[in-house]
Amino acid sequence: MHYLTDPLQFEFMRRALMAIVLTGIASGVLGSYVVLRGLAFIGDALTHAVFPGIVVAVALGRSILLGALVVGLITALGIAIVSRGRRVSEDTAIGILFAAMFALGVVLVSTLAAYQRDVADLLFGQILAVSQRDLYLAAGTTAIAVVTTLLLNKELSLIGFDRDMALAMGYPVFLLDLVLLGLITLAIVVSLQAIGNILVLAMLVTPAATARLLTQRLATMQLLSAVLGVAAGVIGLYISFWWNVASGGAVVLTTTAIFFLVFAVVELGPRLPPRAKTSHST
Amino acid sequence: MSSPPSAAPATAAALLDRVTVAYGQHVVLDDVSLELPRGSIIGLIGPNGAGKTTLLRTLLGMLSPRSGSVDVSVPVGYMPQLGPAAWDFPLTALDVALQGGYRRTGWLRRPGWAERRTAREALGAVGLADMADRQIGQLSGGQRQRVLLARTLMQDASLLLLDEPLSGADAATEAAFLETLRSLREQGRTVVVSTHDLGWSAANCDLLCLLASRVISYGAPAQALSAERLAEAYGGAVLVVGGVHILAPEGHHSH
Numbered sequence: 001m002h003y004l005t006d007p008l009q010f011e012f013m014r015r016a017l018m019a020i021v022l023t024g025i026a027s028g029v030l031g032s033y034v035v036l037r038g039l040a041f042i043g044d045a046l047t048h049a050v051f052p053g054i055v056v057a058v059a060l061g062r063s064i065l066l067g068a069l070v071v072g073l074i075t076a077l078g079i080a081i082v083s084r085g086r087r088v089s090e091d092t093a094i095g096i097l098f099a100a101m102f103a104l105g106v107v108l109v110s111t112l113a114a115y116q117r118d119v120a121d122l123l124f125g126q127i128l129a130v131s132q133r134d135l136y137l138a139a140g141t142t143a144i145a146v147v148t149t150l151l152l153n154k155e156l157s158l159i160g161f162d163r164d165m166a167l168a169m170g171y172p173v174f175l176l177d178l179v180l181l182g183l184i185t186l187a188i189v190v191s192l193q194a195i196g197n198i199l200v201l202a203m204l205v206t207p208a209a210t211a212r213l214l215t216q217r218l219a220t221m222q223l224l225s226a227v228l229g230v231a232a233g234v235i236g237l238y239i240s241f242w243w244n245v246a247s248g249g250a251v252v253l254t255t256t257a258i259f260f261l262v263f264a265v266v267e268l269g270p271r272l273p274p275r276a277k278t279s280h281s282t
Numbered sequence: 283m284s285s286p287p288s289a290a291p292a293t294a295a296a297l298l299d300r301v302t303v304a305y306g307q308h309v310v311l312d313d314v315s316l317e318l319p320r321g322s323i324i325g326l327i328g329p330n331g332a333g334k335t336t337l338l339r340t341l342l343g344m345l346s347p348r349s350g351s352v353d354v355s356v357p358v359g360y361m362p363q364l365g366p367a368a369w370d371f372p373l374t375a376l377d378v379a380l381q382g383g384y385r386r387t388g389w390l391r392r393p394g395w396a397e398r399r400t401a402r403e404a405l406g407a408v409g410l411a412d413m414a415d416r417q418i419g420q421l422s423g424g425q426r427q428r429v430l431l432a433r434t435l436m437q438d439a440s441l442l443l444l445d446e447p448l449s450g451a452d453a454a455t456e457a458a459f460l461e462t463l464r465s466l467r468e469q470g471r472t473v474v475v476s477t478h479d480l481g482w483s484a485a486n487c488d489l490l491c492l493l494a495s496r497v498i499s500y501g502a503p504a505q506a507l508s509a510e511r512l513a514e515a516y517g518g519a520v521l522v523v524g525g526v527h528i529l530a531p532e533g534h535h536s537h
Contacts, residue, residue, distance in 0.1 A: 036371060151390045158381050162367040165433075168342045168360040169385055216417035218372045 007241045016127045016194070018135055020237050020251065023191040023203060024229030026142040029149050030187040031208035031229070032222045033180060037160045040205050041091065042079065042181065045098030047188050047200040049075035051105030054122050054192070059112050064122070065137045068189045075101055076181035084174065125196025125248035127237070138190045145186035148179070149222075156180055157218055194233070195248040202252040203229060210259045213266045232258055293355065295320050295441040295472040296341055301350035303333070303340055310336045312495045313350070318441065318472050320356075323463050325483030325503075326476040328493035329516050334476040335363075337493065338443045341474070356472075359439030361430050363446050369419040375429045376414040379404050382436025404432040407465075408458045424455035431462060442466060442473045448482065460486060480507065 007013040034043045050068035057067025078097050083090035121129070130138075149156070159166045159173055166173050184204070191200045211224035236251030243250075296318040303311040310333045318324060326334050339345045340352055342360055359382070379401040380393045387393050393401075405414050408428035413421060418429060427447060434442055448456060463473050463486070477483050483490055483503070490506035492498040492515045499511040 036368070154381075154384055154387070154392065155389075157371070157373065157377075158384060160368060161371040161373055161378070162362065162381075164362040164366055165360065165381065167344055168339075168362065169437075170343070212372065216372050217374070218377075221372050 003242065004238070007238065012128045012130075013237075013241065015130045015132065015135055016237055016247070017234060019127055019130045019138060019194045020233035020247075021230050022135075022138045022142045023194045024207070024231070024233040025226045026145050026187040026190040027200070027203040028207050028211075028226030028229035029146050029222045030184050031204040031206075032211065032218070032225050033149075033156060033160065034184060034204045035208040035212055036218075037180075039184065040201065042094055043184060043188070043204045044201045045079065045094045046072055046075060046181070046185050047192075047197055049098045049101035050185070050188065050192070051102050051122070051197055052108055054197070055105050055108040055112070058122070059108070063134060063137060064193065065134060065141065065189050068192055069141070069185070071101070072185035072189060073182055076185050077178065080174065080178045080181060121196075123197045124246060125192070125194055125199070127194040127247045130193055134193060138193070141186050141190050145183050145190070149183055152176070152179065153218070153222075195251060199248045199252045202255060203233075206252075206255045206259050207232060210255075210262050213262050228258060229255065293320065294318055295354070295356050296358075297351075297353040297355075298340075299351045299353070301340060301347045301352060303336055303345055303347050310495065311340065311347070314493075314497055315350075316491060316497065316500060318474065319489075320440070320472050321467055321470040322472055322488040323467055323486065324472065324474045325487035325490045326474055326493060327478070327480060327483055327490060327515075328498075332493045332515070333495050334493055335445055338445050338474065338476060341441070341443055354441065356440035357438070359434045359437035359442045361434040361442070361444040361447055364423065364427055364430065364449070367430075369426065371418070373418055374415050375405060375410060375418055375421065375425075375432075376401055378418055378429050379414075379432040379436055382433035383438075386438075401432070401436055404435040405429070407435065407462060408432050409454065422452070423450055424452040427451055427455050428458055431459065435462070440471050442471060444473065444475045446476050446478070448475075448477055448479060456482075480512075 008017075034040060050072040053067035053069070053071025054064045055067075057064045075097060079090075079094055082088055082093035082097065088096075155166070155171060155176055158169075159171070159176055163173060166176075187204065188200050191203050195203055207229035208221070208225040210228050211221045214224055215221050232255035233251050236254035237247055239245065239254065240247040240250040294317045296316075298314055298316045301311055301314045302309060314333075314337065326337065328334055336345065338360070340347060341354060342358055343352075343354070376398070380397060382404075383393060383397050383401065387397060402411065402414055405411055408431050410425060410428050410432065413425060413429075418426060421429065431444070431447060434444065448459060451459070463475070466473050467488075475483070475487065484507055487503060489501060490503045491500045492506050492511055494515040494517075498515045499506040499508070
């Protein structure tokens with residue numbers, strides 16, 4: 001039992017657990033849309049694009065959450081606008097924007113010699129350095145992201161399922177796409193400190209993909225995805241504590257292990273209900 | 283064949299007056315004028331690229347005409363083509379039917395029990411009562427078409443625009459559609475059905491609009507589908523065999 005309770009003596013560990021729980025919830029709920037709408041590439045782009053925001057925030061001594069948030073939302077807007085036109089395909093627009101933003105981050109870092117030490121933390125996460133203030137900010141961000149998503153669930157799911165119908169019904173589809181990208185950015189920002197820039201995508205995709213294997217209902221998928229994200233986060237954090245390995249990597253490997261476990265059971269195990277393995281019309 | 287329902291209230295569900303719609307340089311609808319009377323089933327036919335979908339989208343207000351006026355005086359419902367939807371989405375047939383009522387439900391709210399009951403009734407009306415809780419991807423093509431029709435019914439519109447609702451439909455689906463369309467007409471609603479099926483539309487529609495960018499003909503099926511008009515629309519020879527129009531194969535290769 002002390003394996004579970006010992007780490008909790010430490011203030012940094014309690015804060016880290018809180019941070020990872022928030023990460024699991026935010027990226028679990030929003031990750032469902034990332035997986036269902038095939039937005040993994042956009043998610044990846046957004047995580048990289050926030051890098052210069054983080055660098056500037058560190059340089060100015062401000063919260064990296066704030067820096068990432070501002071830049072992430074600007075990038076989300078940029079992607080939405082550029083891909084709206086027909087001249088540049090969405091993939092291309094994203095590729096151009098996110099590489100440019102990441103490059104900007106790299107250039108900024110190279111000018112700030114004093115902060116280079118922190119770059120590894122920015123890229124790989126430093127969950128043990130989460131401050132009380134970061135935690136409040138992350139909690140607020142998670143609450144906004146999750147509540148907004150749940151309030152807009154019926155519109156967001158309609159657009160995801162049948163965009164044409166949403167347009168025909170007069171919904172502001174472009175605006176709602178933008179809101180969704182903004183919400184995904186919020187989830188990324190919450191996860192940054194715990195997981196690190198490079199691995200955030202895994203938290204957005206893997207728990208939701210695991211949940212999709214287990215349910216045919218959107219709300220259940222979102223709940224399961226959050227639960228799986230939190231579970232992987234907590235387990236990974238304990239692994240990182242006891243084996244002294246990087247927390248972000250431990251969490252991501254845990255969620256990946258859970259995915260393959262579930263995948264194996266669902267694919268190879270007895271087939272109970274018939275699952276959706278239908279022809280895709282695209 | 284039934285005649286245009288002039289007995290219904292004289293006002294039309296929708297009026298298009300000299301409407302031209304273009305994507306950039308490409309004119310898709312050219313000077314289209316149509317009056318869609320209430321309480322009728324109107325078939326919209328024409329070759330691929332004739333502008334059928336564009337016409338429906340113009341009526342929906344999704345496209346604005348370059349010139350001319352579109353006057354839609356009643357609430358409009360829509361059934362898009364089957365293809366583009368994401369059928370692996372984790373939604374049940376009931377969830378999809380409910381979508382038709384979302385605008386009534388309003389922002390930030392979830393459909394209540396009354397909505398759910400109405401949605402189940404709509405699924406029942408298209409013969410899918412026992413499929414309500416199935417994930418939509420598990421349904422057959424015809425069943426999916428019927429779920430989309432149930433969703434359109436949930437919109438409770440007076441002008442229903444159905445974009446190729448019967449392409450590839452099985453017999454059960456076709457029968458469910460026909461029954462639904464007739465009861466909609468009895469309620470005084472107007473249904474516009476775009477289709478490639480000349481035989482089906484000649485047999486079941488009150489009015490036919492033969493479209494090839496322009497309106498080639500519009501009226502009762504017998505007049506609208508004369509051999510000359512068909513040839514004009516499809517750009518090829520038309521054979522009439524035992525009262526049935528058959529398009530000569532070369533007509534299909536004119537694009």
